[in-house]
Amino acid sequence: MPASLRELRQRKTTVSTTKKITRAMELIAASRIIKAQHRAQSAAPYARELTRAVSAVATFSNVDHPLTTEKPNPSRAAVLLITSDRGLAGAYSSSVIKEGEQLTQLLHSEGKEVRPYLAGRKAAAFYGFRRRDVAAAWDGFSDSPSYANAREIADALIEAFLTPTEEGGVDEIHVVYTRFVSMLTQKPEIIRLLPLEVVEGEEAPDDEELLPLYEFEPDAETVLDELLPLYVASRIQYCLLQSAASELASRQKAMKSATDNAQTLIERLTREANQARQAEITQEISEIVGGASALAEATAQND
C-alpha cells in the first residue's frame, strides 16, 4: 500500500470539500441562467420595435447615413471581444479569445490594422499578459449586463467609427460573442456591427400588412440620426445578454463535471482507504498470531 491510511483519509476530506464548493457553484450558475434568460426575453420587445422602425426608415428614405456607409479601402478595424470576468467556466473565455485571434489574423492578412476593444477581465488579462495595446476595456458586468453597460460600449465604438481614419478612427467594427444555442451548446460567433447592414423588411410583410407610409417628425434624416445609435446599442446589448447566458451555462456545465469527477475521486479514495485499513488489521493480527506462537514454542521448549 503506497499511502498510509491517515493520508488517504485526509485526501478524501479535501476532495469532498472541493466537491461541496463546485456543487454550490453549479447550483448558483443554474439559478442565474434562468434570470439571464428572462432578461434576454424582456429586452426582446425593444429590439423588435427598434428593428421595425429602422427598417421602416431605411425603406422610405434613401438617406446615406455615415453609420451605414461602407468606407472605401478600409485600413483599420476594431474587434470587440466579449468574455467573462471570472474563470471556472470551462472553455468559455478561451474559445472567444481563440475566435478573436483568428479574426485578427484574417484582418491582418487583408492589410487592416486591428484595434482591440475588450469586455470582461479574462480578455484584458490575455492582452495584458502579452503586453498588447488595447483601445478600451470594460469589466465588472459579464454575468449580468445592464443596458447602461451596452450604451457605454456602443458610444465608444460609434465615436471611434465616426472619427476619420487619419485621426485614428476605425473603418469597421466586429464583435466576437458567444451565442446561447441551448443549455448544452454555446457557440462563439462573429458579427460585423458597423457599417450597419440594415436588413430591409426582415420578416417579409404579408400582402395585407404592407409597411405603413410613415410621416417623419421632423424628417427622415433626423429620425435616422436618432435611431441608428440606439440600434447599435441594442445590438451590443443583445450580444452581452447572449454572452452572459452562455457564460453561466458553460460554468454550470464545467462545475457539473468537476462535481462528478470529485465524486469518482472520493469513491476511489474510499476504496483505497478501506484496503489500507484492512491491510493494517491483517498485519496486526498476523503479528499477534506470530507473537503468540513464538511464545507458545518458547514455553514448550522450557517444559
Place this chain on the structure above:
Amino acid sequence: MAEPMQVEVVSADQVVWSGESTNIIAKTVEGDIGILAGHSPVLAVLVPSAVEIVTPDGVREIVAVDGGFMSVAQGRVSILSEYARMAGEISLSAAERELAEAQARLDAGEDDDETRQHFVRASAQVKAAQKAG
C-alpha cells in the same frame, strides 16, 4: 368613435406599460403632438419629457421618457425610450434630489455629455412625477 389604440411603452430592458388608449400627448422635437385613434402613421423623435396616455376609462397614465421615439401605425403605438419609467414608480423627492445633484455638477463646470444626459433625465422624471401627483 374609432377603436382604442394598442399602446406599448418599451424601455431597453423591459416593457414598461402596455394597454389600450384613446388619446396620447407627447412632446417631440417639433413641439407637442396629440395622437387620437386612427391617426396617420408617424415616426417622431421625442425630447426628454412626460408622455400622457389616456386609457378608455379615462385614467391618465404618465410616463417619463428620456428622448427616444414614438411610432404610430395601424392602431398600434409604440413608445421607445432607453430609460422610460412610469410616473407612479418615481419618487418625487428622489428625482428632485437627483436633479439638484446634476444641476450642481453642471454648475461646477462638469459640462460633459453624461452629466447633461443625467440632468435631462432627472428633469423629465420630476416633471412626470409632478404631473401625476
